[in-house]
Amino acid sequence: KRTLRFNRHHSDRYNGLKKSWRKPKGIDNAVRRRFKGTVVMPNIGYGSNKKTRNLLPNGFYPFLVHNRRDLEVLLMHNRKYAAVFAHSLSSKKRETLLKRAAQLNVHVVNAHAKLRVS
Numbered sequence: 001k002r003t004l005r006f007n008r009h010h011s012d013r014y015n016g017l018k019k020s021w022r023k024p025k026g027i028d029n030a031v032r033r034r035f036k037g038t039v040v041m042p043n044i045g046y047g048s049n050k051k052t053r054n055l056l057p058n059g060f061y062p063f064l065v066h067n068r069r070d071l072e073v074l075l076m077h078n079r080k081y082a083a084v085f086a087h088s089l090s091s092k093k094r095e096t097l098l099k100r101a102a103q104l105n106v107h108v109v110n111a112h113a114k115l116r117v118s
Contacts, residue, residue: 006042054091056082060107065089071097082107091115 005036009024010018011030013086021042024032031038054061060082066089074081083106085094091114098115101108 043088084109
C-alpha cells in the first residue's frame with residue numbers, strides 16, 4: 001500500500017511555501033487547469049485499497065485508547081486491532097494500561113512513549 005505525496009505547487013521553488021498541499025485557486029494556474037507536465041492534484045481516484053486503508057506496517061489496525069474500558073474492548077479483537085495510547089494520557093496511567101494490555105495480550109503501538117525512567 002503506497003499513496004502519492006501531493007506537494008504544493010511551487011513549494012520546491014520558494015522556501016516560504018511549505019510542502020503541505022493547498023489547492024491552487026489562481027485564474028491562470030497551470031496546475032488547476034491540469035496542464036501536461038505539472039504536478040497532479042489529489043483526486044478520489046488516488047485513494048488506497050479499502051482493505052489496506054489505515055493498516056499499520058505491522059498488520060494491525062489502530063484503535064485509540066483513552067482509558068481502561070477502551071482497552072478491555074480489544075480483548076476479543078487483539079489479533080486485528082492494536083492499541084494506540086492517546087496523547088493526553090499521563091505516564092502513570094500509561095504504566096497501568098501497559099500492564100493490563102500485557103495481560104490481555106493486546107499489542108500497543110506507542111508503548112514506550114511518555115514512560116518515566118525509573
